[in-house]
Amino acid sequence: MPKILKERRVISVVVMNESSVLARVTALFAARGYNIASLTVAPIPNSDMSHITLETNGGVKVMEQITKQLHKLIPVYKVIEHEEMVEKEMVLIKFPIAENLSDIAALCAAYNGGIANVGKEMVIAQVADEPKRVRHFIEAAQRYNPCEIVRSGVVAIER
Amino acid sequence: MQMSGAQMVCEAIIAEGVKTVFGYPGGAIMHVYDEIYKQNGFEHILNRHEQASVHAADGYARATGEVGVAMVTSGPGFTNAVTGLATAYMDSIPMVVISGQVPLSLIGTDGFQEIDAVGISRPCTKHNFLVRTLEELPRILKEAFYIARSGRPGPVLVDVPKDITVEIGEFSYPDSVNIPSYKPTYKGNNRQIEKAVEAIKSAKKPLLYIGGGVVLSNASDLVRELAEKTQIPAVETLMARGVMGSKNPLLLGMLGMHGNYASNMAMSETDLVISFGARFDDRVTGKLSEFAKYADIIHVDIDAANIGKLVDVDYPIVGDVTKVIEKMLPLLDDVNPDRYNAWREILKRYDDLHPQSYVDSDEVIKPQWAIERIGELVGEDAIITSDVGQHQMWAAQHYPFDRPRQWINSGGLGTMGFGFPAALGAKRAHPEKTVINITGDGSILMNMQELVTAAEYKIPVINLILNNHFLGMVRQWQTFFYEKRYSETDLSFQPNFKALAEACGGIGYDVSTKEEFDAAVKDAIEQDKVCFMNVQTNRFEDVLPMVPAGGALFNMMLPQKTESKKENS
Numbered sequence: 001m002p003k004i005l006k007e008r009r010v011i012s013v014v015v016m017n018e019s020s021v022l023a024r025v026t027a028l029f030a031a032r033g034y035n036i037a038s039l040t041v042a043p044i045p046n047s048d049m050s051h052i053t054l055e056t057n058g059g060v061k062v063m064e065q066i067t068k069q070l071h072k073l074i075p076v077y078k079v080i081e082h083e084e085m086v087e088k089e090m091v092l093i094k095f096p097i098a099e100n101l102s103d104i105a106a107l108c109a110a111y112n113g114g115i116a117n118v119g120k121e122m123v124i125a126q127v128a129d130e131p132k133r134v135r136h137f138i139e140a141a142q143r144y145n146p147c148e149i150v151r152s153g154v155v156a157i158e159r
Numbered sequence: 160m161q162m163s164g165a166q167m168v169c170e171a172i173i174a175e176g177v178k179t180v181f182g183y184p185g186g187a188i189m190h191v192y193d194e195i196y197k198q199n200g201f202e203h204i205l206n207r208h209e210q211a212s213v214h215a216a217d218g219y220a221r222a223t224g225e226v227g228v229a230m231v232t233s234g235p236g237f238t239n240a241v242t243g244l245a246t247a248y249m250d251s252i253p254m255v256v257i258s259g260q261v262p263l264s265l266i267g268t269d270g271f272q273e274i275d276a277v278g279i280s281r282p283c284t285k286h287n288f289l290v291r292t293l294e295e296l297p298r299i300l301k302e303a304f305y306i307a308r309s310g311r312p313g314p315v316l317v318d319v320p321k322d323i324t325v326e327i328g329e330f331s332y333p334d335s336v337n338i339p340s341y342k343p344t345y346k347g348n349n350r351q352i353e354k355a356v357e358a359i360k361s362a363k364k365p366l367l368y369i370g371g372g373v374v375l376s377n378a379s380d381l382v383r384e385l386a387e388k389t390q391i392p393a394v395e396t397l398m399a400r401g402v403m404g405s406k407n408p409l410l411l412g413m414l415g416m417h418g419n420y421a422s423n424m425a426m427s428e429t430d431l432v433i434s435f436g437a438r439f440d441d442r443v444t445g446k447l448s449e450f451a452k453y454a455d456i457i458h459v460d461i462d463a464a465n466i467g468k469l470v471d472v473d474y475p476i477v478g479d480v481t482k483v484i485e486k487m488l489p490l491l492d493d494v495n496p497d498r499y500n501a502w503r504e505i506l507k508r509y510d511d512l513h514p515q516s517y518v519d520s521d522e523v524i525k526p527q528w529a530i531e532r533i534g535e536l537v538g539e540d541a542i543i544t545s546d547v548g549q550h551q552m553w554a555a556q557h558y559p560f561d562r563p564r565q566w567i568n569s570g571g572l573g574t575m576g577f578g579f580p581a582a583l584g585a586k587r588a589h590p591e592k593t594v595i596n597i598t599g600d601g602s603i604l605m606n607m608q609e610l611v612t613a614a615e616y617k618i619p620v621i622n623l624i625l626n627n628h629f630l631g632m633v634r635q636w637q638t639f640f641y642e643k644r645y646s647e648t649d650l651s652f653q654p655n656f657k658a659l660a661e662a663c664g665g666i667g668y669d670v671s672t673k674e675e676f677d678a679a680v681k682d683a684i685e686q687d688k689v690c691f692m693n694v695q696t697n698r699f700e701d702v703l704p705m706v707p708a709g710g711a712l713f714n715m716m717l718p719q720k721t722e723s724k725k726e727n728s
Contacts, residue, residue: 015340016339016340019289020277020278020289023278023281027281027282031282061467064467065464065467068463068464069464071463071464072462072463072464074285074286074306074338074340074341075340076340077339077340
């Protein structure tokens with residue numbers, strides 16, 4: 001058997017929008033020892049379905065099992081193992097107001113983001129971009145002493 | 160028609176054609192029991208423990224192929240049922256379990272006898288429902304039965320809050336279901352089937368590997384036809400005993416940890432595994448890297464997730480075994496059965512070299528002898544259930560199973576205490592058949608309260624207790640792998656089994672000679688009462704052959720040759 005490569009994978013799961021369906025999906029990952037790196041869920045507009053985007057990792061065999069086991073869940077309508085996708089992630093970062101706001105604004109602009117909110121004691125920046133670029137943004141933001149970072153997890157759509 | 164939720168539950172059970180429901184009442188399910196009292200569309204059997212109710216429904220399902228139904232209350236009633244659900248889940252048994260739940264307004268408040276039933280049962284059911292409105296109850300009941308029996312079957316739980324059973328609403332039971340996200344694949348891919356058939360035709364040493372899916376799909380006749388037509392030898396898994404029939408010359412036996420020599424050697428040397436409804440369980444494959452090392456693999460399974468899960472498959476076919484074999488048979492018209500003569504000869508020699516055997520004794524009853532003897536006395540007509548342990552393996556090895564659904568045991572989960580209640584279910588489904596639970600002195604105590612159920616409802620099942628005063632299978636492992644430290648496996652302290660059966664309204668037999676054995680079996684069959692047949696066997700008998708866990712199939716510990724008349728204890 002070839003050496004199992006732990007590759008990052010993004011899976012979309014289209015499910016019937018009913019109670020405890022998310023629990024079924026996440027419990028399956030827990031029970032079978034698969035990893036969830038990130039997870040987003042939202043209803044699909046004008047339908048009775050929801051779209052779950054999962055970021056996971058595993059070799060080819062593991063990925064095959066994950067998709068097959070997901071398919072077996074009764075409320076799972078479709079499983080897409082993304083190959084050619086557009087993926088985006090959002091991040092919100094809170095900085096102290098004392099930091100250089102124009103620098104932060106310029107940094108956000110470089111990552112297609114901006115200042116989302118300014119309060120008395122803090123400023124909140126937002127960026128929505130590819131996960132890799134979001135990571136770079138977070139690294140770059142470190143020098144402005146961020147006090148809180150919240151990432152959304154990945155959403156993806158097949159090209 | 161206007162009716163209460165409780166009535167709807169009963170009406171759905173009747174509409175599904177279920178004749179017997181096994182269960183145990185309690186607070187949250189009382190309204191349903193009130194309706195059970197008023198109706199006469201089905202009978203209800205009151206087991207003395209919820210676990211037994213679910214096993215009984217399971218036994219009923221395995222004996223008939225129909226959906227078994229069990230009913231329990233919330234909280235402890237449900238948690239007691241979990242082992243039963245898990246047992247059915249692991250063996251893909253169609254079953255609907257209806258559990259009471261606290262009223263909707265109390266859910267989440269840690270109410271009396273409240274437990275998150277759908278949460279707990281999620282990993283051990285095919286699907287489960289918590290009913291949230293009365294309007295959805297008829298649809299959910301319909302879907303529950305449909306999901307249980309379709310595709311790869313399995314148990315489905317319907318958790319019904321108490322207030323919904325009281326509420327009154329319009330009932331019309333749906334004729335059909337529409338679950339857009341659930342469409343099982345029955346028809347195998349034609350191209351794949353053609354390729355698989357070509358592989359069969361060009362193989363030199365093909366082997367049919369038959370699993371429990373063949374029983375579930377009612378495909379035994381087709382499998383026999385395929386084997387007959389091609390003259391390809393076959394091995395059965397524990398769950399498939401009876402598919403080929405014990406007298407079938409093409410059947411090598413059971414394979415796996417306690418498989419016979421010829422079967423395990425066949426799997427080790429075959430060049431083409433033709434798997435029907437089997438899932439390459441670790442108890443079957445042994446060391447995976449050595450399993451069918453020289454073979455291409457055809458894997459026919461209705462569950463796509465089974466294919467490629469443990470072994471790499473060359474010809475995957477997702478579909479119902481019945482549908483797939485129906486397509487294969489005409490394509491095999493031009494196969495030359497003589498092609499595999501040499502292969503069958505080799506396997507014949509293997510079987511002659513180490514046949515399934517044991518050393519009998521004149522002084523003491525050997526468990527294998529007892530099972531063979533039962534086979535001679537009741538044979539084809541009987542339904543055999545079993546618990547879990549040595550007796551289960553001996554039954555699988557030595558009983559002459561001749562038809563599917565004749566052998567009922569907990570293969571996947573290995574649930575001790577399964578056999579007796581399952582026998583009740585099987586006997587209720589087939590009152591005309593002799594039903595025998597082959598059990599041990601350990602297992603039988605795990606659901607012995609069912610003596611009362613069996614006596615009350617006059618369900619005359621025979622419990623053949625192969626009594627070695629040990630938790631035998633664990634003792635065997637301790638002998639082999641733990642330097643004979645018999646930690647907590649010595650069951651020398653025992654109840655008086657005969658008196659115990661009698662105290663509960665059954666019959667007891669103490670048996671320690673072959674003459675007593677024959678007499679007791681004959682008497683027990685004629686009686687209309689449940690019985691405990693306490694058979695004293697030798698204490699240190701081992702189940703052989705044995706492949707140590709994780710070992711390669713061809714590395715078997717073998718029994719002594721029968722020619723040498725020495726005791727092997």
